[in-house]
Amino acid sequence: MRKRHAFIPLLCWLIGVSSLFGVGAPAPVALAQSQLLAATGWTAEGPGTRAAGEAEYGVAFTYDYTETGAYDGETWRFYRVAEQAGDLSFNWRYNALHSWYQVSAKVTAYVLHNGTTTETVLYQSNGTGGDLEALGSSTLHVAAGDTYGFRIDGSNFDSSRIFRGRLELATAPIIRSTVSGTAGSNGWYKSDVTVGWQVTDGSTPPASCPPVAVTADTPPEGTAVVCQAGAASASVVVKRDATAPATTDNAPPGWSTGNVTVQLTAVDSSSGVAATYYKVGTGIVQTGSTVVFTTDGEYTIAYWSVDAAGNAETPKTAVVRIQKDTLADATFQPDVTSWTNGDVLVSVAYPANAGNRLVSIDNATWTPYVEPVTVSVNSVVYAKYQEDGGTAWSGVSSYAVVNIDKQAPATTAAAAVDPGTNYITVQLAASDEASGVSDTYYKVDDGQAVQAGNSVQLRTHGAHTLIYWSVDAAGNSETAHVMDVFVNLLPDGESGRWSIADVLRLVKQGAPQQMEMNDDGVFDAQDLAIMLGAIAP
Secondary structure, X not given: OOOOOOOOOOOOOOOOOOOEOOOOOOXXXXXXXXXXXXXXXXXXXXXXXXXXXXXXXEEEEEEEEEOOOOOOOEEEEEXXXXXXXEEEEEXXXXXXXXXXXXXXXXXXXXXXXXXXXXXXXXXXXXOOOOEEEEEEEEEEEEOOOOEEEEEEEEEOOOOOOEEEEEEEEEOOOEEEEEEEOOEOOOOOEOOOEEEEEEEEOOOOOOOOOOOEEEOOOOOOOOEEEEEEEOOEEEEXXXXXXXXXXXXXXXXXXXXXXXXXXXXXXXXXOOOOEEEEEEEEOOOOOXXXXXXXXXXXXXXXXXXXXXXXXXXXXOOEEEEEEEOOOOOOOOEEEEOOOOOEOOOEEEEEEOOOOEEEEEEEEOOXXXXXXXXXXXXOOOOEEEEEEEEOOOOOEOOOEEEEOOOEOOOOOEEEEEEEEOOOOOOEEEEEEEEOOOOOEEEEEEEEOOOOOOEEOOEEEEOOOEEEEEEEEEEEOOOOEOOOEEEEEEEOOOOOOOOOOOOHHHHHHHHHOOOHHHHOOOOOOOOOHHHHHHHHHOOOO
């Protein structure tokens, strides 16, 4: 009894060839080759629909038959009469579907000469169902008046009883592509892809194409890989996406006092996002990109996306916290608010219902609060707490410490000579980037009193030592600077050098106020001694 199977949905059957490549035939058999490729003059026999027609580079024979009766084998013939003698060299490709169960298919080329038939089996398959495909090369030797052609036999024990096929002939190469890689969804590959080519060509040397590797993700339309052999080409479109989508969320940080809507945004630059999934806590997985929360509590969302190629993103998480009955914020009290060059101690006051009390400097690591918080550099102190006996957290409050200055000011000095008096004036310029300069101090020579100011005029003849420094508003005192200054109040002598004659001449001029050497307001023996001490030896 014939074994029956339930109807299996018809698989997609590829009709036609990828491409055929022209190869010129030898001159002695050119006429014979042209009659092989002719689309007319053929007789087609067999059940169902059958035909001989023109193909891109030759002739194609097709048959299509569905029979629901009892099992029997079927045969189709396509033949014609040779007009000239010659060797008919050709490449062939066969595609067929003879159902799926206990399938057989056989393709035979034959020549009938003077009552004797010579046969060449091109292809034979027994037991393999589904899509059948084969290709190769062969030659028929014909004399004028011979009948030559092709016979296709097929059978199956399948309830569908489908017989459908196509045999294509050409004197050009026939190309078959093979694509290997990890298959994904919707025609995409999820790994590197290798496109190989099987070129059937009876010419010498035969045409060929090297394999091509696709190692990068392609755009949505894919990438065309081309085999070029001789005058024609074949191509196959490869779509590769080995990269999972990337999904982000806009969940607000900390605690919210109202309803929260979390938007999940997924992107995938190759095959595109197929779906976004999420679940809240241990709940069920749901599809969508919007998650709404309306009740108090702390929620964890796990979410991920899958692209059209089937790549699944590693799940990410986001936390949503809602406390509509707002808890009071913690408050802060620093020990000093004016400028200081020391640490600032910040005490945090929490409400009476505060349980778990936490602080953080610059919102880095949260630690249990230990009074007070020592701040050594200008920073922001953050505080929060969890309600005693509950799960809700307060909002995050903060206090910015901005009054610490531990860097001393910097002072520079610039000396200038008064051309009329030869007095030297030194200008002092101080700067401080934080608390600012409070005062600038200086002292001239040992034993002199410290004075405050930004300008010093030296009016006494001779060498002087100027010491200066500044102090900022935080109390930082700069390391003192030392500047050596020489004040020359003596004019040049007549001989170019200072002499006794010069001293006598100045005294006789009667302008003692112009010859004051020590800036005491009186021209006396001390000034004269300074003059005489400057006489060159």
